[in-house]
Amino acid sequence: MITAVVGVLGTRFAPVLSQRISARQRTEETRAAEQRRQFEERRTVYPAMNRPHASSTRSFGVGE
Template identity: 65%
Template sequence: MITAVVGILGTLFAPVLQQRMTVRQREEDARREDRRRRVEERRTAYTAMNRASRQFHTLLKDALHRIRDDVYTDEDRARLEEARRDYRDRYAEAQMIVPERVLAASRALNTVLAGIDAQAKRIDRGLQRDGETAAGALLELKEAEPRLATMRRIMREDLGILD
């Protein structure tokens, strides 16, 4: 009698247990896919932020050289403005995806880049403050290089890339 009851209960509950196991597996697969998607989103944001930051830095350095040499053109100004916008846009996109420590590193870099960019604009317009020169701004711009490296290192660590 007991064997018959156990057999019947086993037959009745087997589909229920199978369904619960399938649901659990699907939930785990969905969690895994969500984690993979988030990491991929961050990787894309980091790549764009890194590229835009380095491009803005490079064009800012180039602008200062050209201002110093008195060969800065409207085309140079337009390229720098485009890089500035791209840099700002990549940061804005990343704000909703990346951890605060990456944003903090980006803000530290932005402090230098924005300050030098403002100096370059003043010098280009002939409105420089006392002691502001393109050559001096180029020296100050060197502060951005370790901040670029720090930001990249933090991004790589967040992605699990350790050297």
């Protein structure tokens, strides 16, 4: 009797559990894609921001 109840409950809840797992995975993939996009954006912006600073430190003899 217990085995039958567990089997029926497992059959009934399997689609719900599968849907929640899929939704969580999609959310994680979206978050990871957003983090990659932000990283790439920072990667392109930082050198542009540091260019003026780099030229001024060379004129002061810093790092030589």
